[in-house]
Amino acid sequence: MNSVYTEKINKSARIPALIEHLFAKMPEIEADRAVLLTESYRETEGQPIVLRRAKAFAHILDKLPITIRPLELIVGSNTKAPRSCQVFPEYSYSWLEDEFDTVATRSADPFYISEETKQTLRKVYPYWKGKTTSELATAYMAPEALAAIEHNIFTPGNYFYNGIGHVTVDYAKVLRIGFRGIADETRAALAKLKVSDGDYARRHQFLEAVLISCDAVCRYAARYCALAKEEAASCADESRKAELLQIAANCERVPALGATSFYEACQSFWFVQMLLQTESSGHSISPGRFDQYMYPYFKADLEKGKITREFAQELIDCIWVKLNDLNKVRDAASAEGFAGYSLFQNLIVGGQDANGCDVTNDISYMCMNATLHVSLPQPSFSVRVWNGTPHEFMLRAAEVTRTGVGLPAYYNDEVIIPSLQSRGLSLEDARDYNIIGCVEPQKSGKTDGWHDAAFFNMCRPLELVFSNGVDKGVQLGPQTGDVTKMTSFEEFYNAYKAQMNYFIELLVNADNAIDQAHADRCPLPFQSSMVEDCIGRGKSLQEGGAIYNFTGPQGFGIANMADALYAIKKLVFEDKTVTMQEYKDALEHNYGKDMDAKQAENITAQVARRLVESGKKLSSEDVKAIYETVSKNDCTEAEKASYQQLLDRIAALPKFGNDIPEVDNFARDVAYTYTRPLLNYRNPRGGQFQAGLYPVSANVPLGAQTGATPDGRLANTPVADGVSPAAGRDLKGPTAAANSVSRLDHFIASNGTLFNMKFHPSALAGAGGLESFVALVCGYFDQKGSHMQFNVVSRETLRDAQKNPEKYKSLVVRVAGYSALFTTLSRSLQDDIINRTQQGDF
């Protein structure tokens, strides 16, 4: 490993020019894909769905406008305008139609949409009525599950309204044998079929669909080859002309055939990455271990003297820019939850190979350079850390962190590998894991992980304990008894567990309904062709073709629930300083805190919007009633004083995040109320449910729909993010917070945990600062924490960015499992980031 090249490499002048072009205009919604998809669907009525999908994909790739952006070296864009997006009506469409007139002006992730595009989409949308995955999923769901969604106990919105994404395909295979090679494999599988096989029909159709998709991709690359030649012919600049001819040569070969150079490998990778996001709208299409599958091509070229390190770096930088060219429009509420135009294309470097040897290489370091050179939110750049990680690698990663891009995120092999083994992965596959999206580990090219299957708000079932299962006048949860008559903490805790178990069952029902709907209506033959063992089994990914199948819905609010249950245990049952009745009253009255009109309006709007999205019709009377409920807080001064006294008592209790083993171990147990029951359930693809503990940024909007909680958190304020301590409650510094979080069981949350820490840049100043930072990460990991990420910006900087967004267009912050441009986030999420306890001053 001594030969690893770790030096920094200079940035080419091309990179800032590419970035400038990318951000010159507001992202736009384009209609071409929706039109082509609908054209194809109209022609294939009555055919097997998987064939219809393949034919539609082929029709789109044959006709979608193609473009080579100025100065590009790596080509392939699925939209005419940079950073723009196509739409995917096969999953859902009515929300966009409803938001046509607001999507350009909304606070989170606005998109421009022209009148012409609106007209075009209005023409194709009627075709999709009754044909979408979301409509079928709704039909499959139990009424109780729909009610739980409507009442915001959990939200499976991501896959309910969109494609699944959340996959890392076998990029290495495409680089090696190309789509012609995959087609050969498919033909071999077809040849093995007997027409008398019981499952001949399904297998045969699927394999035919794969062949159609492979051919379509080859034709698509050929279109780029022709376009590059055409542009070269009319190009006056000799050096650009040569570049265009090289691009043409690349596209002539890949991804149809295997790559013979690093440059071809880069181009081949990009076609796969971009086309996966053309076939389906799923996000978190994660490149995974880019440094591993790209390295052989780089090494071979370098040894033959065919490439310079500078040019290889430039190509990697170009890919980094392209990863920011892709985009996706979400409904307004989801846009808040996933704020920052983020596609969560997680790319990870470092770590071990299948044999357990460290495989940090030249490309690992070049990826760090690229992250510094490009300094944009994509890719979600991650590093794997284990006991054999080179110290220099850690220091370089820390240097990237110090620049304040919010990247990389750090992942612990020592937790993730055994955790994946406990879910049935072989040791070799577990060692070769990468991260999907935010924090979700899996083995590339073999897994359909459904990693982001829902947000489950752990605070809401506790509210239902206080109301005996009634929410907004409806008996939503089980009747767990009159809370004021409970005589022991065990009884209270059991009631919470009963509520949790009930809603976890409904969550499973909802996810499985959506899962089935995707299998029925949106199998993805192109994506499936790059995941083992779809071809062998003759099954799409959506039907269970992958070797490993999971469903990973994530819970959040651990810190709030730990503090809340601890407060009840202490104050009501041990110290007996507060009665349950007093607690209940205080919660109902939001501890006597008034809500100002604007706050109440905001909350009403959010609540109403959510209700409408989940299918409920609201009259203006209903909205008024919500507003009344939110804003009215009619309690006497004496009551207010007693509520304040309760708040003071709660404030004086020890809290999660301060390195107090008693409280932290209690939090560990509380997390089990979510992570353990889930393991009992299975999905339609034959896989297991597994919990994640991370919120993306949903802790803000979903917190806005959560009443006051017994930990002293006021109604409608954000709940704690990931496994991090509740905002502002960890007061003993970074090591104390890390120790507390490490006391949770990170192994059982095998779909990932997320620990956010914010640093002032000065905290990492100097060589000593970097060393201490590395010690902090490694010390947390030695105690079996799974993931850690950092925001390194000053509070003042963020405040100033709120006031003068134009000055901070490129300010990147860590939101949750990903980084985003700060100024593109909604005000409330900005505030939440500012209010996270700022560690540092050391």
Next chain:
Amino acid sequence: MDTSILSVTGRIFDIQRFSTHDGPGVRTIVFLKGCPLRCRWCCNPESQSYEIQQMKQKSSVKTVGKDISVGEVLEEILRDRPYYRRSGGGLTLSGGESLLQPDFAVALLTACHENGINTAMETTGFADPAVIERFIPHLDLFLMDIKHTNSRKHEEFTTKPNEKILANAQLIAEKAKKLIIRVPVIPGFNDTEQEIGDIAAFAASLPNVKEIHLLPYHRMGKDKYDGLNRPYLMGDVPPPSAEHMQRLLQVCEQHGLTTHLGG
């Protein structure tokens, strides 16, 4: 392990975790209360008196100082063991002056060593040599201040002459595992190239001493003087400029010393 040392008590006023400037790696700093010197620039005026005091903060009053056992402090120190192990860090005693509470301080250092924790101490060196001898076997690193080579000026600004300190520096240099000299650079007191050069020459003359830290004066302790109802004698003296600190750094390096600005 001799558990009787765990019940020895002492008086401290703060414990600060994840500190990175006072000794190698990630450190926990235990601040002991009481100091024989009264340096005009002291940024921890609440550390000087051994008495437990009340100090006004923005809107509240804070009690400064508490009596605590070695066992209790050790428990807090051990919490960050994973980070010491990764960085070579450990405990740093600061103050105040730990030499004033030798029973407690030595017991704490002993307990740390028995638990495999690296130890360091910031000190004025103002004590009887016999007291210092007790500390030496239990410290991996002495961080000792030499504030001035001129005893009269030393006394004027710190209330104590420096002969005892310079002699103890010699003793520590000869016997301790490692000694780093630290100099608070105070405008109007010791910030000329001549004065810093004299200190560096003295440091370089000590056996085994190879490293010196120059700590530029800062005003972060000013509010605490108000909180204790004490006048701030440094007035509005500005901190030394970065350029000036660079010049002083070169002066020290000319004496063959590895020199750091800050800790």
